[in-house]
Amino acid sequence: xxxxxxxxxxxxxxxxxxxxxxxxxxxxxxxxxxxxxxxxxxxxxxxxxxxxxxxxxxxxxxxxxxxxxxxxxxxxxxxxxxxxxxxxxxxxxxxxxxxxxxxxxxxxxxxxxxxxxxxxxxxxxxxxxxxxxxxxxxxxxxxxxxxxxxxxxxxxxxxxxxxxxxxxxxxxxxxxxxxxxxxxxxxxxxxxxxxxxxxxxxxxxxxxxxxxxxxxxxxxxxxx
Amino acid sequence: xxxxxxxxxxxxxxxxxxxxxxxxxxxxxxxxxxxxxxxxxxxxxxxxxxxxxxxxxxxxxxxxxxxxxxxxxxxxxxxxxxxxxxxxxxxxxxxxxxxxxxxxxxxxxxxxxxxxxxxxxxxxxxxxxxxxxxxxxxxxxxxxxxxxxxxxxxxxxxxxxxxxxxxxxxxxxxxxxxxxxxxxxxxxxxxxxxxxxxxxxxxxxxxxxxxxxxxxxxxxxxxxxxxxxxxxxxxxxxxxxxxxxxxxxxxxxx
Numbered sequence: 001x002x003x004x005x006x007x008x009x010x011x012x013x014x015x016x017x018x019x020x021x022x023x024x025x026x027x028x029x030x031x032x033x034x035x036x037x038x039x040x041x042x043x044x045x046x047x048x049x050x051x052x053x054x055x056x057x058x059x060x061x062x063x064x065x066x067x068x069x070x071x072x073x074x075x076x077x078x079x080x081x082x083x084x085x086x087x088x089x090x091x092x093x094x095x096x097x098x099x100x101x102x103x104x105x106x107x108x109x110x111x112x113x114x115x116x117x118x119x120x121x122x123x124x125x126x127x128x129x130x131x132x133x134x135x136x137x138x139x140x141x142x143x144x145x146x147x148x149x150x151x152x153x154x155x156x157x158x159x160x161x162x163x164x165x166x167x168x169x170x171x172x173x174x175x176x177x178x179x180x181x182x183x184x185x186x187x188x189x190x191x192x193x194x195x196x197x198x199x200x201x202x203x204x205x206x207x208x209x210x211x212x213x214x215x216x217x218x219x220x221x222x223x224x
Numbered sequence: 225x226x227x228x229x230x231x232x233x234x235x236x237x238x239x240x241x242x243x244x245x246x247x248x249x250x251x252x253x254x255x256x257x258x259x260x261x262x263x264x265x266x267x268x269x270x271x272x273x274x275x276x277x278x279x280x281x282x283x284x285x286x287x288x289x290x291x292x293x294x295x296x297x298x299x300x301x302x303x304x305x306x307x308x309x310x311x312x313x314x315x316x317x318x319x320x321x322x323x324x325x326x327x328x329x330x331x332x333x334x335x336x337x338x339x340x341x342x343x344x345x346x347x348x349x350x351x352x353x354x355x356x357x358x359x360x361x362x363x364x365x366x367x368x369x370x371x372x373x374x375x376x377x378x379x380x381x382x383x384x385x386x387x388x389x390x391x392x393x394x395x396x397x398x399x400x401x402x403x404x405x406x407x408x409x410x411x412x413x414x415x416x417x418x419x420x421x422x423x424x425x426x427x428x429x430x431x432x433x434x435x436x437x438x439x440x441x442x443x444x445x446x447x448x449x450x451x452x453x454x455x456x457x458x459x460x461x462x463x464x465x466x467x468x469x470x471x472x473x474x475x476x477x478x
Contacts, residue, residue, distance in 0.1 A: 002354065009351045017339045084304045085335035085394065088326065089352040223306060 002091045003098070010086070010099030018107065024072070028065045028111045033118065035061040040122045050123040055185030058119050059178050063145065066108060067167040070149035073100055074157035083222065093219040097150055101214075104146040105139075112138050130188045133195055137188065140203035141181035147210040148173050154221040177206060254314045254401035254433060255280045256301060261310035263296050263457075270296040271307070272457040278435060280315075280401075283428045283447050286437040287472050288454035294437035295332070297454065298404045301435065302329040314402065326353065327402040328395035332410070334387045335394065338380035342371050342390050345379060346397055353398040365393040368423070384411035392420065396427070403427060405436035409444055417443055438473065445473045 018024055039057045043049070077083035086096050116134075120127045127134060149170055156165040184199035256278040263271040271293045278284055286294045299305040300312060329335070336345040343362050350358030366372040369389040374382070379390060388411045395403065403424075409417050421443035428434050428447060438445050451472040453461035463469055 005354075006352055009348065013337070013340070013348055016344075017337065020339055079333075080338060081331055081333040081335050082337055084299075084302075084329075084331065085349065086352070087304060088302060088329055089349050089398075 003095050006090045006095035007098045010095060011102055014099055014103035024069050024107055025110065028069045029114055031065045031068060032061045032111060032115050035064065036119055036122055047124055050125055051189055052186065054123040054125055055189055056182040059182045062112060063174060063178055066145045066149055067170050069107060070104060070153045071166050073104060073150060073153040075162065078157060087222055093222055094215050097214050097218045101146045101150040104150055105143050108142040108146060109139065112142065125189050130193045133188050134185065137181055137184050137200065140200065140207060141177055143207045144177040144203055145174055147207055147214060151214050151221060256402060256433060257313045257315055259311045261300060262308045263300060263305065264308045269457045274459055276452065276459065278433060280433055281431050283434040283449045285445055285448040285451045285473060286435065286454060287451055292454040293457040294454055295406055298406050298437060302327050302404050326398065326400060327404050328400035329404045330391050330395045330408050331406050334391040336379055336390055339378060341376050341378055342366060343375040345390065346393060349394050350397045355398050361397060365396060369393045385413055385416050388412055402433045407437055409442060420444060421447060441473050
């Protein structure tokens, strides 16, 4: 029970500090928007090309934005050594990870939901018919990005080249998530939509495996 | 089912699970026992075979030059840093009495959130440590450290001394049995030092074990019942006799 109550308390702290500063959300939304507009101008795709490449570009933008968003996740705990005070206070260090990854997933989802209508408008892709499945893919993909990204953020925060290390570790590790999420999204946004359950299953298994690894070994990532 | 059981078994073996079942609210005297503690960073020994037995209710000052290992020893005691070798334990004389052996720790940094107010910080850390009525405890502490009028202000607007006061309040929020203070007078004005000496004295008299690192003699060091001098990560002097104690406090950090 203390895991859940500690997670709830820490999640409240994460949300409060973010909504007070709005640093992460603003940066991420602006970044994804800029990338989507730039891609749209640079490629100037036809409707068919949009259906084929649009979801891939969207996921690429999400991935790059996530690597920006996840950077300060543990880094900002270092200025006042608040990570140590959290480790002293909580009975299970997994609650620190759980709160951060829930917060990161929420921030990513909020950003994606804000970006979806703009994506549909820029690339002329109707998203409403299969919106519920698209949201499921966005949720599973974002959870995968957050779980892996939160763990790697804890590692990179203690490294010397911390600003460079996170994207270097994160992007290769998330290649399977990017490929599968983009493939499932392309098939969902096709003229004749198909739901690739195998892809959705893969994303769910990826999330579960990384979450379990974090639960088992996460506290070693927090040590000095 | 087997796999799930195996995963739980791995997790039960983690150090946190075996050492931190300690969220009891009431205070019972707790000691500290370091046995052959080594801490190495690469090839550098920060601590070398440190063995110390600190009795419940003692007020111990750690003295020594910069880099002698005082901060590392305190961080090992706070279980923020895991020793490379050796064991740390918190002996409780009366095992029937409940104890809160999660230490209160004040470091060089404030260990509180700049983006939260003083009150929000104390409530946050109170809730995390299952303090009953964390808001009431936060109010009590804020009055104690003289920050009640500024309770709604963000910590980032505080002066260095005020930050130190909120750091001290955070360390006391869960009524710990052991207090670990790393140069607690940093940033405090003379009035603040008097206040800290009075507060530490009260906490120590209530049965709390206090271990602090200090440089030189002050009102705070007058509370010490024992002084331990470290040099190059090893204990080189350990005394509780008046003259030796003052000598270590005066010259230990020189």
